[in-house]
């Protein structure tokens with residue numbers, strides 16, 4: 341007895357050109373999709389980071405910090421607290437757990453070094469810089485700057501949150517772009533699969549009509565085509581995703597110092613799998629693993645609908 | 656059982672060429688009808704209508720006792736087609752498949768067990784004289800071999816209705832006579848048969864009622880009750 345391998349119905353004749361081009365096209369689109377996903381993962385991490393920490397950070401600048409709050413005629417006999425001390429006292433009213441730190445001379449010098457050099461800058465009239473970190477889930481009071489300037493004129497409150505907000509907005513719009521790019525890639529995949537299916541239908545038209553006449557159901561015929569394109573989509577997408585890992589790994593290697601991860605061996609171009617796990621974010625790995633299946637599904641559903649629609653011309 | 660009531664058929668809606676006009680006849684289960692008429696009369700068109708390759712433009716039709724109309728579900732037509740065997744004038748074999756795989760199609764589409772299918776193939780191909788050509792690609796067959804393969808495919812699943820369009824025109828006389836004997840036997844066993852032909856000798860050999868078509872009209876129905 342001959343083993344029954346595959347379904348011998350004339351539809352598995354798969355050497356037609358459109359099939360192979362579908363594999364290549366899906367591979368190229370998955371390559372694009374994988375890169376987009378990597379970008380999206382980066383943007384999402386940035387967005388999360390900025391949404392997390394930045395809102396809690398405030399910097400306060402007090403010009404002429406050592407001047408007394410109320411100028412008196414007698415400069416040698418200052419009365420009352422200095423301007424900086426007044427601001428620091430005001431900051432005591434912030435929620436408990438707040439860390440208030442006035443930069444000392446050395447810290448200030450280090451901060452200014454890139455601009456002023458290592459020279460002795462004690463002669464320069466430097467403002468006092470006060471860094472504030474609020475505890476989690478608290479907010480900088482909206483009227484902080486108002487209160488401080490009313491009390492100590494010239495005080496500048498730099499709310500890092502506004503920077504954070506802007507960066508977060510940037511990250512979010514990057515995410516939106518990535519989403520749009522993925523949608524577009526999906527749309528092109530649908531189109532390409534549709535074209536390949538149409539080509540397959542027209543070259544196998546006679547066979548389909550014969551099978552239909554012999555009592556093949558729409559589900560059977562559509563299923564035969566859909567499995568074929570789904571498998572091509574799966575394979576093509578797998579190839580494209582794996583290929584996309586190459587430029588991404590190079591990128592991650594370059595980004596690794598920033599990400600606080602060091603490679604054991606610098607001589608290796610590709611790190612081993614254990615290192616890889618640490619380098620590539622888990623959610624991105626999950627997205628990469630899902631990509632071939634998403635591609636296969638797009639191919640499958642497109643072909644199913646197209647073939648079923650096409651079969652409507654036969655009763 | 657087949658019953659047509661005032662059935663008309665146009666090839667397409669746009670072209671106003673009526674191919675079949677106002678056909679009314681019926682064939683009981685197990686009945687045999689020759690389908691006769693000059694070339695272009697509409698014999699092949701009527702057979703394709705009975706094979707559900709197309710639906711009547713007008714009129715009512717019953718096939719194997721079941722109604723045939725656009726209102727029916729597609730699965731209904733699929734089930735009906737699986738109970739019909741058709742020998743096309745141009746055989747309609749799948750060229751990329753072997754003789755055995757072409758003949759196995761009706762059974763495989765009905766998901767019969769593969770060992771059962773193999774037995775059926777052996778038996779039926781031996782019967783049509785293609786026992787040695789089992790694995791030959793359909794594309795390599797002569798006209799007569801193709802026709803015998805098509806006949807084997809039309810009867811392997813024991814359909815309740817067999818339609819044949821000039822099924823002997825590529826066969827030698829002895830083969831044609833064997834086929835005719837088998838058709839008679841199948842009809843006696845309860846299979847409804849409609850066979851279109853030009854071959855006068857065949858008709859004389861198997862005397863059964865005929866349906867005469869001319870320019871798409873039924874001009875004589877020998878099976879009609881007087």
Ligand SMILES: Nc1ncnc2c1ncn2[C@@H]1O[C@H](COP(=O)(O)OP(=O)(O)O)[C@@H](O)[C@H]1O
Nearest residue numbers: 666674692693694695696697698699700701868
């Ligand atoms: N593919 C076709 N396209 C257009 N007209 C056709 C086609 N095939 C047949 N016809 C026409 O339809 C009519 C019926 O043809 P057919 O059913 O093949 O007759 P028969 O089988 O009795 O010779 C004829 O007038 C024929 O010219």
Ligand SMILES: [Mg+2]
Nearest residue numbers: 698699744820
């Ligand atoms: Mg004809």
